[in-house]
Amino acid sequence: MNPMLIDPDRLLPAEPATRTMARRLYAEVSHLPLVSPHGHTQAGWFARNEPFPDPATLLVQPDHYIFRMLYSQGVSMEDMGIGQPMIEDPRKVWRIFASHYFLFRGTPTRIWLDFAFQELFGLEKRLSEKTADMYFDTISEKLRQPEYLPRALYERFNLEVLATTDSPLDALAEHKAIRESGWKARGNTRILPTFRPDPVVDPEFAGFAERIAQLGEQSGEDTATWRGYLKALAKARARFRALGCTATDHGHPSAQTADLPEAEAAKLFEKVAAGRATAAEQELFRAQMLTEMARMSVEDGLVMQIHPGSVRNHNRKIFERYGRDMGADIPRAINYVDALRPLLDRFGNETGLTIILFMLDESTLSRELAPLAGHYPCLRLGPPWWFHDSPEGMMRFRELVTETAGFYNTVGFNDDTRAFLSIPARHDVARRVDCAFLARLVAEHRLEEDEAVEVARDLAYGLAKKAYRL
């Protein structure tokens, strides 16, 4: 058995000459700061800077990558502490997790966790039923030390910027508190909000009407009217921008866009706000709102992210009992080429607009997304998302996209995580896979080494800063 959990050559190609090249490229990017323009960490951690709780509460309970796998093999949600506001017996949950750790063989979760176990907590023996308690005790003890407080970890992780994801109704008090605290890492710490309007834009969200009203109160606009509603959204965007926000995010079921005449849009809004809209009208409203958001982005410069194609809360019983985001979101086939056309007809040729498209349907990569991004000046491709944020997924992304869209219509890496401790591991995986891909291009004489170095640095650092206007 290996004395260490992770190897310095992990994820680099086995062929010796290619590996040597990949190592050389990786050496050029491994120490670059982390730019994290899209994720789901909590600003409150950095505002309060309190110790993270025990290993089960920190690593198992909030991570749907972990509990979906255990659930798929018959472990109950209760046994993983899901649905409990505070885990009653964290050590018991941890032991259950540890005894199922073999399930993660070959998965990115395994790579992320082993990285954190070794690099952050100094663990060297594999997690298993036998080592469960040793792990639990070691991690618990470290989490109480000052070097493991959120701000200290932020600095240790070499983060340059970290974006959260926030509702337009959020007062962003914690973001303000961070700013006011005067905390600086690397001279210029930045925890930035991201404007995610889904809860006030997607009529399928429970409590939609109440939220629209709340948006009105907050902004002083009459959100009972279409114009007032749009103004309220514009004001909310401005409020986010004032706190450093540079991007919006949109998690729609499809990529459908629309460009209705104003009167029709206003009528549709009335129906939707009154809760009288059919499913098709709700879809049309979301579609219209993507185009409205693009229009506002042309005006205020916020970069637009679209994350379409997920059937949310697919498991009815789990949803009814435990609510949203319980590991049961399943992708569906998606069409970008027709769906985006109304928006692109209107704003596709705006060179000042940036729309970053994400995907969960890999069949669209070479068929639709690379051709679209390789033509429209406003379009860029986001990194492989969710299930595809993995070594094989990232490699396929480069293989399927590069020949048509090049490297410069992509935007670097997003860690897109709730799991703060996994951030360095995730960036490390992306950097290694990109270096592996580039090393193959060099080994096959499709790119010279000096160019590969430049591209590697752009993929690891430069493109994210540029695309997200950081």
Added chain:
Amino acid sequence: MNPMLIDPDRLLPAEPATRTMARRLYAEVSHLPLVSPHGHTQAGWFARNEPFPDPATLLVQPDHYIFRMLYSQGVSMEDMGIGQPMIEDPRKVWRIFASHYFLFRGTPTRIWLDFAFQELFGLEKRLSEKTADMYFDTISEKLRQPEYLPRALYERFNLEVLATTDSPLDALAEHKAIRESGWKARGNTRILPTFRPDPVVDPEFAGFAERIAQLGEQSGEDTATWRGYLKALAKARARFRALGCTATDHGHPSAQTADLPEAEAAKLFEKVAAGRATAAEQELFRAQMLTEMARMSVEDGLVMQIHPGSVRNHNRKIFERYGRDMGADIPRAINYVDALRPLLDRFGNETGLTIILFMLDESTLSRELAPLAGHYPCLRLGPPWWFHDSPEGMMRFRELVTETAGFYNTVGFNDDTRAFLSIPARHDVARRVDCAFLARLVAEHRLEEDEAVEVARDLAYGLAKKAYRL
């Protein structure tokens, strides 16, 4: 030219360190018994234990992988003996096959056949027009020897269990005869039936109404009513279980499921049984029946296999002249995520239920199937099927599935063949490709060798036994 047809390192990666690792893994699994939980061999072969006929009748006429390729290049069905109850001139058919053997370059058929030619018949020179007669004579002669009788081959192949596929109307006389014969290989020979209800569940089958009536007679239930029909099916399942059956199989055009209120289902059944149902109602009936079958599986423990997505008998003229299964079934794009929802809403969280999903549309692997199997406790992924039962297909399957669903939501290998002689070759290919995949993970430091050995053994042997409850 190579003095042998197959090389000991075949299908292992060329990179030397990875190949060495793959060899080590393969050495751990190459001699494990074969578990064949899904296939289309004939119980009668083992009941009667008579010699197989000549090479053309044994290897060409029944193998649609072979004659579809020759047909695609202009060889007529007649020239391959198709449509003849007994081939008039088997040597002539064999010569035609041999002179077109080059067409199979790069295909799994070539690998399977060369394996059998060398390992089973001791042939060492490549099949071609020149060697056609030598092959015909050698194979013909061997087939008359006792070591080439079906039972002897079963033992030589190191088979531990072999499942056939059978209609609920089948009396299973041959399965009974095998049991009564007292034949035992390895202490415990098992030829098991599989319950495949398509002919009495899919209204598109010719003679559907007659079969429903026959099901009633056989079971003593009134299959003119919905309740009686369901009871008759449950009785047929019990009859299969008594002969060792552990699984059902469902070859529907789509993966659509439904969960109708009982009264509606009963009405639909009446319409369907009376032959008055539209195509959409026929589809709805099949959909409902998948959920009914799942319900019975929750009760009786039979593992459920779903093989959807094939447009059967695509070539109208071939179908009209030669009937079903003539190499003209073509896959179609398929949706699992919406289609399975009614069934999963009802039984998705049953930990006692196992549903094995198969696919012919590789775009669903990373998009839908791995996410579904990586969450629902009842779901497992079957091995790559049909056109994808091939080195590249198997490798893509692991690459597309493992990162999201892991190894333990898959179920090992199915040979799924009518061609008894190809069974060892097919398992050998699967074991080699899995070892090649695992060797790459080890070479890239994504898995330790001790874990890879454990996984390799599970993929080759353990998972199939567990998933199929053998």
Added chain:
Amino acid sequence: MNPMLIDPDRLLPAEPATRTMARRLYAEVSHLPLVSPHGHTQAGWFARNEPFPDPATLLVQPDHYIFRMLYSQGVSMEDMGIGQPMIEDPRKVWRIFASHYFLFRGTPTRIWLDFAFQELFGLEKRLSEKTADMYFDTISEKLRQPEYLPRALYERFNLEVLATTDSPLDALAEHKAIRESGWKARGNTRILPTFRPDPVVDPEFAGFAERIAQLGEQSGEDTATWRGYLKALAKARARFRALGCTATDHGHPSAQTADLPEAEAAKLFEKVAAGRATAAEQELFRAQMLTEMARMSVEDGLVMQIHPGSVRNHNRKIFERYGRDMGADIPRAINYVDALRPLLDRFGNETGLTIILFMLDESTLSRELAPLAGHYPCLRLGPPWWFHDSPEGMMRFRELVTETAGFYNTVGFNDDTRAFLSIPARHDVARRVDCAFLARLVAEHRLEEDEAVEVARDLAYGLAKKAYRL
């Protein structure tokens, strides 16, 4: 930095034993003549044999691969000389192109251009802002030399046959002029027309009715009637055949076919010709015409090519301002399995008919296209097209297609280009990638070397001649 732009081992696998094998295979095919049965060069170049103009007009302005990438990164169409009948300042356009050359890293465009720069113009330093003028001057000077005239290049490129793509309304005067000029390269120069009836078959084309009338005048048939229209098309085909044409080409939005009773087809034609057809009727008419074209092919022996699945002119503003073929055609998901059925029901079993299917949706390769081509005697698979005419695209094509359809249901390579100078580079890429694929099969003992050599020669040369009946 490399002293040369292209390496003798480019695109061959890095693993040393596999590379050695690939080199041996490539040595067997690198000097075979080029067969170019499908492309978009201009017969007029060879008829007139005048010097090509400056580098920008020759290489940038007509190449939508190039200007789509620059446009996607914010370069305006005007800055690339698009929409100008003659580029006002070619050096300025060239400099803009050169300073954006890094965008093509990892793309086939880069490979094609570097090949031409080095092999044709003797350039050895990478194109960039710094070397822009040196490139411009070097290329400009060479283009004035007699060795760079179109006919000289044709000979230098080792072309054996080159097909253009032409409207049925084209008088083919330039093809005639070439024939009459007596020019012969390699004994038997052939510039052949291809019959592309889209403008008189697809009612969505602007000016459809006028073109139908023109077809009538040209042929002396009454194209106001369905019968007359079909007769006129048959006559046009005969006219093409007389000038060496062996193939037709059909660039429909979908692969839909139909087989209407004659009276219905006649009625549909009337409606379509009168401009009264709905979008669905226009689609049905195109579908019917594919079957009519197949019928004529059965009669006159022309090979049929179908290029479906592209949403043409996706960017509305670019289309309105600059017209068709401006780099904004985007593929869409496509169904072959149902769409082709009416045509295949009628002619699918004709061994005298050849239909070559192309694709822009890679998910269809293993799911639909390989199974179809591996069964129907009339079907063959065209090489990866457009965005997929690239090293990764070609490799995926072989990996996804070969195991089901073999090599012999594919038809070799098409360069399919407007960019005459890129032809040798494109064939070279295809030959190298095929040799890389075959070398892996040999290295993994899936094919013997003597067979790989035979296949390599067939893929590079033999299959194209055979499939296109050249």
